[in-house]
Amino acid sequence: MNYQEIIEILKELIYKGENVQDICDNIILAAVLGGASDIHIEPLSSYVRLRYRIDGELREILEYQNFLHQGIVARFKILSDLKIDESRIPQDGRISKTISEKSLDLRVSTLPTVQGEKIVMRIVDKSKKIPELVDLGIEGRNGELIKKALSLPNGVILTSGPTGSGKSTTLYSALVLLNKIGVNIMTLEDPVENQVDGINQSQVKPDIGYTFAYGLRTALRQDPDIIMVGEMRDKETVDIAIEASLTWHLVLSTIHTNNASETITRILNMGVQPFLIPASLNIVIAQRLVKRLCQKCKSKMSMSELGETMVNNIKHAISITAKSELQSRVAEELKNPTFFKPVGCDACDHTGYKGRVGLYEVLEITPWVKEMILGGQSAFNINRQAISDGMVSLEQDGIMKALRGDTSLEEVYRAAKTQND
Secondary structure, three states, X not given: OOHHHHHHXXXXXHHHOOOHHHHHHHHHHHHHHOOEEEEEEEEXXXXXXEEXXXXXXXXXXXXXXXXXXXXXXXXXXHHOOOOXXXXXXXXXXXXXXXXOOEEEEEEEEEEEEOOEEEEEEEEEEXXXXXXXXXXXXXXXXXXXXXXXXXXXXXXXXXEEOOOOOOHXXXXXXXXXXXXXXXXXXXXXXXXXXXXXXXXXXXXXXXXHXXXXXXXXXXXXXXXXXXXXXXXXXXXXXXXXXXXXXXXXXXXXXXXXXXXXXXHHHHHHHOOOOOOHHHHHEEEEEEEEEEEEEOOXXXXXXXXXXXXXXXXXXXXXXXXOOOHHHHHHHHHXXXXXXXXXXXXXXXXXXXXXXXXXXXXXXXXXXXXXXXXXXXXXXXXXXXXXXXXXXXXXXXXXXXXXXXXXXXXXXXXXXXXXXXXXX
């Protein structure tokens, strides 16, 4: 059966309101067949709403009456080994299932609200192969800089971006590239999202004192060559990571900032001495996820549809992009620039989009950027200097992907706006 057929079965089951077990099984099945990353079950004042996050966007699937909700919550709590008689505090659990020969791990989170308990389930396909860097959308100069940084024996590599921008996936792809028999790789994660053979992965537990900082100290006593830390949340973790990099370890981690240059000022604001940053930091990667245009129904746009402001933005972004980058990535497309817009068909569930691709910028610590860091320059000035040195910004990367028809300009500038906010 396909996604739409399961949705119709689910609606029929909910209408009858008899078999809670079948309802819950089909909620999960429909989400998997629809390519959802998350399931949201939310009690509202007069009904309960079921939503799936597909390609980064929350879509309402159906509604059902409140009287069914308690039974559905209880069923999911039983499946995830949670206390069914505890509804006053949040709980976290896990469900393991196999659907269509896919081994799935559902991370279940319950939250008490004024209308009842809300459930969110993150779907992790354990059987899915971790993508290579190029499959994520990392190409051209960005790919060269990342591979160069990964080939170094020590230093810090940071990925930045908002929650859900694919930072962890980028790090996993990097670790798979580094995972060789003669290398000891350790990770500290919260939680462990993908299990990789040959890598020693550990889940931190802050409630018992096993934090990223504590785990990083312990990891250094395990003779590691490479350490991946889930997130740089505080100065203590950053300090230990920098110390580890200076003592011949390669450290990979994530940090929450809007763009690559802001990562520098964020670290400085944590109290790290400026001279330590150029000495330890290899590169900073900033990223966003944008929706891919459906290749079956995308339609060409006329330049008049873009508007004068957007045309000027595009021309400026292209004018400051390195000619070598344009030549290697969009030489043919620039001969007759064309952009595309979503239309919608059966293949993409009439959304115009199917799947997602990453936009990336990679900040290299060039001599000029180093001087600006030591001189206490602003993130804005560092960013401008980095682009002058050849950095491809998120906007520039997005425009080149839009020229190839991978995504729409609407998606590119939605992502670029979150960068500049």
